[in-house]
Amino acid sequence: MAVLTVRNLNKTFKGGLFEKDRHVLRDVTFSLPEGETSGFVGSNGSGKTTTIKCLFDFIRPDSGEILFFGKPLSSESKTRIGYLPERPYLYEFLTGMEFLRLHWNLCYGSSLKDFYERAQEALKKVDLLEAKDRRLRTYSKGMLQRVGIAQAILTRPDLLILDEPMSGLDPDGRALVKDILREEQKRGVSLFFSSHLLQDMEELCSHLVVINRGQILYDGVLSSFMAEFQSLERAFSVLKGREEAHG
């Protein structure tokens, strides 16, 4: 079963008096296989973040269908999804532990059964146990990214959606995030993460979705993609060239 199915997603941002309309997504269609790690690759401005925001209804698509676990997005499906946005601006006045507790309360109400155990587990995975009682304002960029991942994995989701999870991190931070993703992979979690760093895709993904100028260029197995093009960079350039020639 596909853990996420997107069909014919379209979005146009209306221009103002002197601006043209911007067609950001055009018939975006792809599906993610369950239990696999799928990469979402595209240049800056290609529509990756807009697509991900449409998944959660942060941006209302003009048309199209989005199904999580075979059904439209609902409260029930949201408890099975962990999400990290591109720039995870967090409530800086909260401590790490308070931040996780807020997310726990939003999923499970006031019951704190299992919370402390799961919070300790998540913070240990992202190596933030010692900083849990510090305000998020005092965290470095890398630490903020990691506490964002901690909240995403806190509820042991079945699907993790991460928008550029390694953006802006130093090599140690990137290595740690990759280790966390590999651990989640072993747990059988379906992963969907966007990046413009092709090397990360090659290392972690088995499935690939390529987007350019709001259109899906490829949706399939990474190994087939690599077999045809040898490297992801070359493949991306060729696909972009083909699409721009047609367009």
Added chain:
Amino acid sequence: MAKVWALARTTLREMLREKVFLVVVLIAIALLGLSFLLGALSFAEQRKILTDFGFLAIQVAALGVSLFSGSYLLAKEIEKQTCLLILSRPVSREQFIIGKILGVVALNTLLMVALGLVLWVLLGLYSEPGLWLSFAEICLSLWFESSVLLCMVICFSLVVRPVLALGAGFMMFLLGHWLGDLTFFAEKSKEVVFIQAVKVLHWLSPNLYRMNWKSAYFLENGIPAQNVGWMLAHMTGWAILLVLIANFLFRRKDIV
């Protein structure tokens, strides 16, 4: 409901830790101090001056928190995209807005209780139980006023920039209090257009002039029960309407 309370608690925590409200509290304390100085000018009028300035201080504090916090409450969440993580959880946009509003209302309530207690002690009301009811009714009217203006500013902030929302909220506060005078002038002028325009304004703005009880007169003489009943119905209706409008606007908003 637990999710709404979690959001309200977080909003209250934010406002207490960010200490934004301290500015208005300082202004309120300054007004109370000023009432003492002015009261010294006339011993006979000391209690009246203290009462009027005391309630004014409470009103300024509550209004300041409502207008300033309300104008930036959602705008900041949308601009900084801090709401994305919240809305990715099983929380609806309606629950999010209501939680944020309840957080600010909770802060206003705490402020009003604290300042109200100070004024209650300064006026020596602990030895005048006959005045407790009218004191509570006056404080309740100020609480409703600040809560409704909070909801109004939040609605404005979903459509215009926070600074404009703040200005518009303040203008609605003034309009609500000036409606009585506008009605008087309209009737005096006998201009049909003017009279009709003022009638329309009565529908477009909370009639705050009808609950302007923050004076020694109302404290000493009490407030008629039907007026209090009118206030409860009128302001509750406005609050519900504004929350519905805010929900409608936020539901349609793309968080880009």
